[in-house]
């Protein structure tokens with residue numbers, strides 16, 4: 001009994017993996033119902049925050065905007081693995097870290113969200129340092145860990161079907177922004193392809209890593225009070241690996257340490273296939289692993305699994321895929337650490353001269369470092385940009 005309480009405590013407090021799950025607050029309605037602003041707005045980054053900012057502008061009847069996305073794919077850290085098994089799997093964000101009713105709350109047009117969700121509540125836990133699995137009695141399970149996931153669909157299809165479809169005509173992919181010059185009345189935005197676009201307002205919706213690494217050159221420099229806060233945002237490096245096996249020899253959840261877990265990647269989903277997912281985010285070991293080639297990453301994990309499960313990984317291996325987020329040139333992280341307690345979000349959110357605005361999952365208060373947080377942050381900032389112009 002004592003070990004169950006100890007485990008519950010460890011799970012509750014372990015750094016990387018456990019959000020303040022289930023906490024739900026109602027999404028406030030938009031304060032604006034329309035706008036007569038005619039200036040040009042450029043949004044940088046087509047992750048959930050950037051797409052949501054555009055979606056909000058579109059809803060408010062504002063169409064003089066454009067999204068510039070660096071990579072060839074939109075969605076940012078919301079991506080889909082659609083060629084692995086008979087269901088699409090989330091390649092990046094996967095859990096709904098609040099009550100799923102938020103999926104409908106975030107909709108502005110008349111769409112009704114039809115995606116089914118499942119309660120994600122693993123029953124068998126294995127802590128790698130213990131030899132045998134630990135079963136958490138029913139009574140304690142919901143106190144240990146419970147969240148939600150999409151049943152047959154993904155965060156990517158949600159973002160695509162309900163938001164991206166409204167804005168896709170104004171998105172340019174393969175357009176990494178290099179310079180934002182806001183010296184004059186008009187802002188000059190230059191991409192690495194050499195194109196320069198003019199805007200009256202710019203919404204920066206890129207991961208904080210990109211700002212910390214100086215991937216975008218601001219002219220003049222961002223105010224030092226803002227840069228200081230941006231530099232305080234901590235990120236977890238990391239990756240996901242999916243293994244398909246022809247036998248389910250593993251537990252629902254195998255915890256290597258606070259930063260590395262193997263979990264049943266299809267728990268509660270309608271498929272007969274066996275997928276074990278490794279999620280590695282943060283910590284020293286992950287920091288070393290993200291530098292490995294995909295081949296070496298695979299070998300390392302197969303060895304680890306064979307050790308944990310007495311050779312069963314090699315015996316039952318069918319196929320695998322790897323998504324190394326630290327090697328994505330325009331992302332370089334999984335999610336932000338520390339529940340924003342260590343930096344002043346307000347300072348980053350404060351627009352510069354009512355021209356340059358910031359949004360993203362890392363700027364979403366209570367919904368910190370989540371997809372729905374990014375969506376709400378994009379919505380807030382789009383509204384703010386229009387309100388400032390009124």
Ligand SMILES: Cc1cc2nc3c(=O)[nH]c(=O)nc-3n(C[C@H](O)[C@H](O)[C@H](O)COP(=O)(O)OP(=O)(O)OC[C@H]3O[C@@H](n4cnc5c(N)ncnc54)[C@H](O)[C@@H]3O)c2cc1C
Pocket residue numbers: 044045046047048049050068069070071073074075076077078091092093094095096097175176177178205206207210215216238239240325330331333334335359360361362369370371372374
């Ligand atoms: C492995 C993993 C697991 C996760 N699990 C969950 C989860 O279960 N639940 C959850 O809610 N959240 C999860 N997250 C976090 C969630 O994905 C992020 O909080 C969310 O995607 C942040 O959205 P964003 O729009 O702020 O940034 P991003 O999604 O990172 O989008 C930013 C976009 O900006 C683009 N960009 C970067 N630089 C430039 C440039 N110079 N010019 C133009 N475009 C640029 C990028 O290419 C990207 O498309 C996870 C993330 C990862 C990687």
